[in-house]
Amino acid sequence: MTVQIDHALEEIRRFRPSPEFAANAVADSALYEAAQADRVGFWADQSRDLLHWDKPFTKTLDWTNPPFAKWFEDGDLNVAVNCLDRHVEAGNGDRVALHWVGEPGDTRDITYAELTDEVKRAANVLTDLGVGSGDRVAIYLPMIPEAVVSMLAVARIGAIHSVVFGGFSADSLASRIDDAEASLVITADGGYRKGKVFALKPVVDDALTKSVGDSVRNVLVVKRGENEVEWTEGRDLWWHETVATASSEHEAQAFEAEHPLFILYTSGTTGKPKGILHTSGGYLTQAAFTHKNVFDLHPETDVYWCTADVGWITGHSYVVYGPLANGATQVLYEGTPDTPHPGRWWEIVEQYKVSILYTAPTAIRSFMKLGRQIPHAFNLRSLRLLGSVGEPINPEAWIWYRHVIGGGSIPVVDTWWQTETGAIMISALPGVTDLKPGSAQVAVPGISIDILADDGTPVEGEDGGLLVITEPWPSMLRGIWGDPERFKETYWEKFGDKYFAGDGARRDADGDIWLLGRVDDVMNVSGHRLSTAEIESSLVAHPWTAEAAVVGAADETTGQAVVAFVILKASQAAQVTDVAAASEELRKHVAGQIGAIARPRQVFIVNELPKTRSGKIMRRLLRDLAEGREVGDTTTLADTSIMQVISDQVK
Numbered sequence: 313m314t315v316q317i318d319h320a321l322e323e324i325r326r327f328r329p330s331p332e333f334a335a336n337a338v339a340d341s342a343l344y345e346a347a348q349a350d351r352v353g354f355w356a357d358q359s360r361d362l363l364h365w366d367k368p369f370t371k372t373l374d375w376t377n378p379p380f381a382k383w384f385e386d387g388d389l390n391v392a393v394n395c396l397d398r399h400v401e402a403g404n405g406d407r408v409a410l411h412w413v414g415e416p417g418d419t420r421d422i423t424y425a426e427l428t429d430e431v432k433r434a435a436n437v438l439t440d441l442g443v444g445s446g447d448r449v450a451i452y453l454p455m456i457p458e459a460v461v462s463m464l465a466v467a468r469i470g471a472i473h474s475v476v477f478g479g480f481s482a483d484s485l486a487s488r489i490d491d492a493e494a495s496l497v498i499t500a501d502g503g504y505r506k507g508k509v510f511a512l513k514p515v516v517d518d519a520l521t522k523s524v525g526d527s528v529r530n531v532l533v534v535k536r537g538e539n540e541v542e543w544t545e546g547r548d549l550w551w552h553e554t555v556a557t558a559s560s561e562h563e564a565q566a567f568e569a570e571h572p573l574f575i576l577y578t579s580g581t582t583g584k585p586k587g588i589l590h591t592s593g594g595y596l597t598q599a600a601f602t603h604k605n606v607f608d609l610h611p612e613t614d615v616y617w618c619t620a621d622v623g624w625i626t627g628h629s630y631v632v633y634g635p636l637a638n639g640a641t642q643v644l645y646e647g648t649p650d651t652p653h654p655g656r657w658w659e660i661v662e663q664y665k666v667s668i669l670y671t672a673p674t675a676i677r678s679f680m681k682l683g684r685q686i687p688h689a690f691n692l693r694s695l696r697l698l699g700s701v702g703e704p705i706n707p708e709a710w711i712w713y714r715h716v717i718g719g720g721s722i723p724v725v726d727t728w729w730q731t732e733t734g735a736i737m738i739s740a741l742p743g744v745t746d747l748k749p750g751s752a753q754v755a756v757p758g759i760s761i762d763i764l765a766d767d768g769t770p771v772e773g774e775d776g777g778l779l780v781i782t783e784p785w786p787s788m789l790r791g792i793w794g795d796p797e798r799f800k801e802t803y804w805e806k807f808g809d810k811y812f813a814g815d816g817a818r819r820d821a822d823g824d825i826w827l828l829g830r831v832d833d834v835m836n837v838s839g840h841r842l843s844t845a846e847i848e849s850s851l852v853a854h855p856w857t858a859e860a861a862v863v864g865a866a867d868e869t870t871g872q873a874v875v876a877f878v879i880l881k882a883s884q885a886a887q888v889t890d891v892a893a894a895s896e897e898l899r900k901h902v903a904g905q906i907g908a909i910a911r912p913r914q915v916f917i918v919n920e921l922p923k924t925r926s927g928k929i930m931r932r933l934l935r936d937l938a939e940g941r942e943v944g945d946t947t948t949l950a951d952t953s954i955m956q957v958i959s960d961q962v963k
């Protein structure tokens with residue numbers, strides 16, 4: 313009986329593409345067939361179709377030295393030219409590339425011709441500052457057009473950008489600058505967030521005093537917040553005094569397909585963030601391919617909006633490189649969804665007639681809480697496709713998104729991928745695939761995935777295990793900056809030449825994939841990756857702390873939340889009489905050291921942590937406590953009574 317009911321639910325929760333949508337869809341099932349027949353040849357065809365190669369490649373893939381792949385190795389291209397100049401040359405210079413909306417309400421529409429000019433001017437300034445091919449440039453900017461311009465200017469001259477999210481602290485910025493040995497930092501005086509100016513340049517100044525190296529020669533500063541900033545003569549330059557007045561004549565040079573494009577730091581299972589390295593031709597091919605086919609992009613008529621910040625991989629691939637390579641028109645919004653009112657996003661959708669919206673489940677769940685009356689005060693009928701990324705989207709949120717935001721009948725695509733994969737790997741193709749709420753569904757054409765048991769044997773049929781990518785893909789990471797050993801160990805040691813993603817997954821009766829979250833010590837808070845080890849080492853750096861354990865606990869809105877258990881040093885414990893104040897101080901400390909996104913939801917001051925006989929902290933038991941569940945099996949603890957003591961303390 314139950315089986316039948318389940319089956320009926322599954323039936324209801326499958327959505328066939330509407331015939332009207334399918335008739336105009338960019339993707340068709342022939343893509344799957346072509347990729348199936350000749351996977352590598354398929355990518356070669358896509359790359360030739362989607363990109364302009366100054367020197368065409370003749371070799372598609374070199375996988376003779378795994379895990380170091382080379383794609384389109386003997387071809388040359390310029391990534392920025394592919395995103396800009398070629399659209400102007402094709403007669404689309406007047407098409408709007410960016411409808412930029414500042415949080416206070418100021419706006420700018422920037423065409424492809426204008427964006428190309430601005431990037432050329434910035435490229436000339438970078439060259440004048442001595443930045444050349446292969447040099448690293450750190451970018452620490454709010455969501456303003458200059459962020460996009462900076463990334464493309466760096467790419468244009470063959471330098472390598474490292475974008476650092478504007479919410480990261482001076483310490484986090486300093487360690488990223490040092491690790492990449494950046495010679496230039498591009499920042500702003502400040503940006504707008506929640507109706508206020510948040511300072512950026514002072515954080516850069518602070519980071520440069522903290523930085524152990526002395527790689528940074530210059531700081532280029534965009535005026536945005538109009539906040540007071542200090543100035544180091546000879547080092548600091550204003551954007552409006554340099555880029556705005558530079559020449560817009562710039563002849564772009566083509567670089568090899570495997571020329572590095574960017575480094576993006578992401579949290580791993582240790583305290584030290586990893587600098588994920590991406591290169592040019594393969595990355596741009598897959599970013600453009602997925603952007604076009606997963607979002608059903610019709611560049612002449614669509615208005616696309618991805619709400620991610622350029623400080624994350626989603627902002628790299630689906631705000632900058634994918635959409636611009638495809639000549640899309642898009643919205644770029646500086647601020648938060650609820651400023652100055654909770655309907656701000658929907659007002660923007662109405663005003664710009666946004667047709668494709670790509671956002672994160674955490675945002676959808678926050679809107680669900682506020683209620684449908686907020687989006688329904690605006691005309692959202694321009695929307696024809698919705699996307700989700702960053703964490704599993706629960707079926708309820710999927711349904712709400714489709715009904716309340718999408719009006720009930722438009723496709724919702726749930727896209728699974730990672731900083732490391734560079735572009736979307738698992739997603740339905742709208743107009744082709746039946747949609748199933750809660751499941752990321754199927755590998756995109758040309759991508760091979762599997763689910764393995766811990767011993768490496770593939771799980772058959774309806775079963776769960778570890779998600780792997782079984783064949784190299786064009787936008788795969790090429791390494792961890794400066795650490796090839798860590799690259800091999802982290803992703804390739806477990807299953808040989810199969811890439812281990814760190815996610816658990818389950819296959820259902822239809823062969824659709826359901827993501828089950830991380831299987832390692834990485835948390836996912838509001839779609840942002842955080843490492844338990846990094847937050848633990850920040851807590852331990854506080855003079856009061858003796859020991860700390862951090863877990864990701866389920867949270868209704870943010871997916872997971874950071875919950876910390878801290879033992880104070882005996883010398884301090886006596887003086888800390890106000891436990892609430894102490895835990896608040898530790899929460900603030902983490903936000904100050906790493907950034908506000910890492911601030912724990914709760915810090916519990918405890919006398920003990922649950923450890924095995926070999927001294928390993930059993931986070932599983934702490935997670936039970938943090939999620940308010942009955943504590944699981946404690947038999948492997950050195951002292952089995954300890955959980956009772958701890959749970960009495962966290963009440």
Ligand code: WTA
Nearest residue numbers: 701702703704726727728729730731827841
């Ligand atoms: C998770 C973000 C379920 C996953 C693009 C992955 C998802 C990590 C999904 C990467 C999804 C991302 N369904 N889980 N659609 N998308 N994830 O590097 O755990 O910031 O390993 O890249 O987010 O996070 P990252």
